[in-house]
Amino acid sequence: MLRYRQYTPFSVLEWEADVWDFPVHKHNYYEIVIIRNGEGTHTINEQTFPYKQGDIFLLSPEDHHCFGILKKSSFCFIKFTELVFKKNKTDDEQRQWLERIETIIAVPNQTPGAIRFRGNDKEHILRLTSIILEEHKEQGSHSPEIVADGMSMLVSIIARNINYNYQPKNKFRTDLENSRISSILTYIRHNVYTPEKISVDAIAENFDMSKNYVGIFFKKHTGETLQNYLLNYRLFLVENRILTSNSTISSIAADLGFTDSSHLNKHFKRRFGMMPGEYRKIKHRGTTPSITPMMGNANT
Template identity: 35%
Template structure:
């Protein structure tokens, strides 16, 4: 297995391949891979997905991935790191960039196209085509224009991941529920801020309306979503870090390690240590 590093805030690459490098790769950065043309199989963390033209994949840090190419494939690669996200948010280019760190870090680590919002599919295709043209033409300010397009692509990716975080969220979901999801993700380490009355006060809506609205939009109650989101964070740490169980329990504000074990076993049918061993 090869570990690869990124030495620039972001980089783009365009390749036509008949065979993907045989070495299974693990990155220390985010990588968006768009299929301009071609077919084959995406392999990520031992899961497989048949890809085709127009698919967009997100590879998060520490995901193990490769491709099995069936017909010659034109890949567009966009690689960026956490530093790039944070730098852009500090420069005030977009508040959305600020929330991407939470959303991107908690992608599912599963195979498949991440474009769930139908209107975004032709938009992504057009944006990537524009980057390729800018690279070919090399006209004045082309690098700055590419950077702006990259920001837009990452924002669209974050939207598509946010849309599918709760199981029943719809493409037509309103801005308010996405803001509530962002608030929960941002405050997941602060239990007081996750109480229903704190959320209703923050968004200036009644407790009764908040509960009904969130359940209607997502198919889950607030507390169910918070519990499931915590479970995803636990899974991510078990799979992608060397953190001890008691450290994870402390970080996510469980009363102790046994409390975390009890909650995890209830939902997963095994304790965290068993889950970690099974996944390695």
């Protein structure tokens, strides 16, 4: 599958069309898509949703997607990597941003269609977008910092709404059980960077359960053990950082709760069949730069 590549940490494409001429593809960056006007369908990871004016989508690098235009449509594509936040940011601030977006990249496209916003949050997103686009075009004094801070707010508002709205459905669970397992999974996503907070003891204490019952309950409602889930989720985050950041393997290991890079290498190779560094080289070598004149240098 094609993977379009972007070499800059931030770019914007505003585009209007009657027909979508691009194949299903992935990116090496995150993408926020705002539908200015028009109607059609958006297929994400083989699920097709209708879109209309005002809809907003968040895509992670591993999401594959394409549009089908039914009525002439205007799009705003905001493409970014973690490098957009490095201007005048400390390592801790950069890490906090990565943690914030990693709490939602496993969630957005399991929810139906466009992001559902609460209250005035969609209006906040649209106002912030206008400021970001204006600063990006003008490139005035402090524009890079304003763009970075604006994007941080944008992602935070999106994260707040996705985390609020995400509720896994299973008709065989009671409402109480569904609420509890959903809360546990959300808790894990937010605390995966602090191993002591996602231990059996910590989960039992936070959710008023006995330590012996935590594992039984978790496997009953997810189909896998807590230990396997935590390892799988960490490896998912490792893969994302390998593909979307320039972080070293040792720093990724430290951030995501592995003892050291050797510990990470062992589990990563067992899952992906190769070492993390080799995986990064192969994936980057296999990406495809934009070759479509209609969309210029921006790689959607």
